[in-house]
Amino acid sequence: MSALLEVAELSVTYRAEGGDVNALRGVSLMAEAGEVIGIVGESGCGKSTLAAALIALLETNATVGTGEVRLNGRDILSLPEAERRKLRGHDIAMISQDPMTAFSPVLTMGDQIVDFQQHSGLSRAARRARAADMLRKVGIADAEICLRRYPHELSGGMRQRVAVAAALMANPALLVADEPTTALDVTMEAQIIHMLRSLRTEINGAIVIVTHHLGVIGELCDRVYVMYAGQVVEEAPVDDLYHAPRHPYTQALIACDPGALGAGQGVLPTIPGRPPDLTAPPPGCGFAPRCPLADGTCHSKPPPRVRVSAQQTALCHKVVS
Template structure:
């Protein structure tokens, strides 16, 4: 079963300087009980993708074409605001990267966790009992006494775990995690990843995990998609892409991962050039202005080249492998 299927999604923003194509022909799926990672540098369209799925695009943004099919029969791209509010928090939950932005500083944690359950029809006592049980699941010590405390009384890691507990309170079918480990140190990052894996297994939800951190994607996700300038340039299982990346952008992205450096260097590797102006997309392959393998053929739209299994690269030169890459 597929929980979420995005088909040929196009999103545009209307700006004073012209129409900006933020997402172009984005397609991927999130199977039941699986974790799918979305990776790419800043400006590649990750946040726009989340907002399109959640129906939270800015007023000047619109889905111009495509479908976002949830649980097989609901097209989120066509649902009105009232119907979307009925899904958010109940069937689709989100964990954001800044827990202080997600938690209300003037309300107790218990009050906020009760408010999340407003559709449940339970009594205040039963809501508090469920809140305590959820805090215990995310490894908050002495959860009964914590309900009366306020966000500022918790550490950053504990606040993030509380945000995860609130997102999973109603046992959603899909959890969207928007870089939830970015504000955490390395030790807390590892603990949060393990927690998400355990909770996904216990609750049985699917996870769409957004990150620029390749190590987190490798540890948590079963499948991944690589985005560049609002397009999916490569997709497949995490193992397929980490061990045999075929798109030049993916290869360069992996080469920039500090964890892959075998010795200390004065300057970290980077990808030469900058993202294109999405009001004036380059013709053909969107990555060709920065690609050292680009040729005349790359001035035309590249195909989705099958590599093997579920692995696909949107590139004319997808047959070129840089050899095995250890995850």
């Protein structure tokens, strides 16, 4: 049996003036229905590129080199655009960083959310009632009033709640959220995290959350993929990631800020040095220049993926199973 979502050795390159950017370099991950997966890593490591691949909506200058994204066994990146658009309306939903961009400014929330389910076969009145019901589930008490509002008449936190409600209307198999709380203040962020947590039982599919915030991971995710320079460098259940991180990059993240993972508001700490230039990735480990353990092999040879337990792997020369 294949998993609900499987990404196998995915490589994505952007054509750019300064040279092709190797944004994803052999990324593999999987998620089962009911799981919440976290994708974490510092700026530019390829998180949004991966999120775009998961919803089959890569930028026009992006090329898929190798690999596949399979949803229920179907290779979604090789489907014609019309099929991919259909998938995004039915099977895959997305919550973006800035929910303002997800909505048209000239239509009421009601008109937009009700549109989301045109294919449902329900009457408009039934769809509107369902939308109101969904808004209540995301914590909007006065759903009828909200449905009559335009996007600019709602706060950022409210808009994000509506975006989540809209995403859930189609009962998607896969919900992808790219930095869903970044545009919000700390209080709003905590509320949205709490709301997503309480919605877990409402969502039948898998949820993939991309985030800089260790707190989001600690509070929401079951398993985490740590990305570095276009690769998954560690995969682990959230507790193991916190208590027994194995990759030196993950260890540095956790050691810099051990309280952040459970505290709710911690963001990824800064580690001295910079990630490699993805137009010319190094032959060895991408983290070697910043790694306290690195030796000659680390700089010259690609690291192996070492399985340290049934659910944990690390891409590192220095990790032993």
